[in-house]
Amino acid sequence: KRRSKNASHRKEKKGCNNISILQEMKGSAINGCSETAEEWEELEFLVDSGASGTVVGKGEGRAVTASDPDPKRHYKMAHGSIIPHLGDKKVKAVTDELSSSGQYKPTEFKCSVADVDKALLSVAQVVHNGGKVVFSKAGSYIEHASGMQDQLEFRNGLYVLKLWTPRDQGMDFHGQA
Numbered sequence: 001k002r003r004s005k006n007a008s009h010r011k012e013k014k015g016c017n018n019i020s021i022l023q024e025m026k027g028s029a030i031n032g033c034s035e036t037a038e039e040w041e042e043l044e045f046l047v048d049s050g051a052s053g054t055v056v057g058k059g060e061g062r063a064v065t066a067s068d069p070d071p072k073r074h075y076k077m078a079h080g081s082i083i084p085h086l087g088d089k090k091v092k093a094v095t096d097e098l099s100s101s102g103q104y105k106p107t108e109f110k111c112s113v114a115d116v117d118k119a120l121l122s123v124a125q126v127v128h129n130g131g132k133v134v135f136s137k138a139g140s141y142i143e144h145a146s147g148m149q150d151q152l153e154f155r156n157g158l159y160v161l162k163l164w165t166p167r168d169q170g171m172d173f174h175g176q177a
Contacts, residue, residue: 039167039168040164040166040167041060041061041166041167043056043164044119044162045161046118046119047123047158047160048120051121052122053125054111054119055114057115057116058113058115063165064090065087065154066087069085069087070085073112083115088111089112091108091165092108092165093095093106093168094106107144131143134170135159140159
């Protein structure tokens with residue numbers, strides 16, 4: 001099992017309703033991943049049916065540098081304000097759940113960077129890429145075009161997808177999907 005570093009010393013962000021966004025991890029390797037990955041970052045995405053794109057904040061997904069900020073691209077927030085596009089990221093990650101072979105499931109996803117308080121996963125983008133999102137009391141999940149499923153957590157009235165990204169994005173993800 002992964003263990004959090006200084007879990008008792010994490011500071012809560014004001015106004016975040018106790019949703020932890022970043023947690024540094026150290027310890028033994030995750031099944032199906034390279035032994036060289038010693039530090040992990042937890043990313044929590046709010047699953048948003050009203051978002052047209054998947055976005056992370058400037059300080060999230062630290063292992064990957066944002067590329068190609070487009071000054072012509074902007075995002076309109078729900079309350080009407082406009083924020084600029086700060087670049088794009090392609091991030092490798094794993095979920096908490098195990099595949100049928102007992103290994104963690106690797107995934108790779110693309111997202112944009114903007115000045116947002118919480119990472120948002122666009123349902124529209126999942127569907128556009130051939131997947132589907134199921135919301136149900138019996139169990140909510142994302143089914144990717146590959147058939148792989150990622151379970152969603154229902155917390156504080158919101159659906160959340162939790163991913164773990166290694167600080168070393170060049171590591172070999174040889175786990176089974």
